Amino acid sequence: MFKLPLMALCGLLMLSGCQSTSYKSVNDGNGEPTRLIVNISNVQNTDGQLIVMIHDNSGDYHADLNINDPEAKFYLKKIVTPTMPNTLITFENVPAGQYAINVIHDEDADGGLDRMLFPFTGMPSEPYALSNDVYDNFSKGDFEDALVEIGAPTSQIDLRLATHLKKVVGM
Numbered sequence: 001m002f003k004l005p006l007m008a009l010c011g012l013l014m015l016s017g018c019q020s021t022s023y024k025s026v027n028d029g030n031g032e033p034t035r036l037i038v039n040i041s042n043v044q045n046t047d048g049q050l051i052v053m054i055h056d057n058s059g060d061y062h063a064d065l066n067i068n069d070p071e072a073k074f075y076l077k078k079i080v081t082p083t084m085p086n087t088l089i090t091f092e093n094v095p096a097g098q099y100a101i102n103v104i105h106d107e108d109a110d111g112g113l114d115r116m117l118f119p120f121t122g123m124p125s126e127p128y129a130l131s132n133d134v135y136d137n138f139s140k141g142d143f144e145d146a147l148v149e150i151g152a153p154t155s156q157i158d159l160r161l162a163t164h165l166k167k168v169v170g171m
Helices: 003-016 058-063 164-169
Strands: 033-041 049-055 076-080 087-095 097-106 128-130 147-150 154-160
Touching: 033 049, 033 097, 049 058, 049 087, 076 087, 097 154, 128 154, 147 154
Parallel strands: 033 154
Antiparallel strands: 033 087, 049 076, 049 097, 097 128, 097 147
């Protein structure tokens, strides 16, 4: 008798904890053109590619689609060959404003972030980095917490690659 209402309540509680997403940019207008330098540290090998994505809305940030998927959208992206121990990537003429930046070390160059099947199903297995080093034990963390201010004429964002397991255990 109480199973269905209890299950429904649990489902509603889970949904209420989900992050809301919007495809509307957090930036109101066009800011001054800015040179954005993304410094990626802790690059452990030169396998595959580094995928750098800049997001101006939470919908695209949370989508986590493979870059080869026609539905994948980013405000800006670059794909570069990794260099050890750091890789510098420069974006020119980025309008000043707020953005969330994420990097995937796509070691097998398949266009996406690989995930574990065992023992931690769904946990990212390839190194990644997020602006403000945000992450959650079960997700990439809130878009709002990942936002960084990009200001003219030049801004630099430092990101450190690590696997999700290393982030969770503090390595």
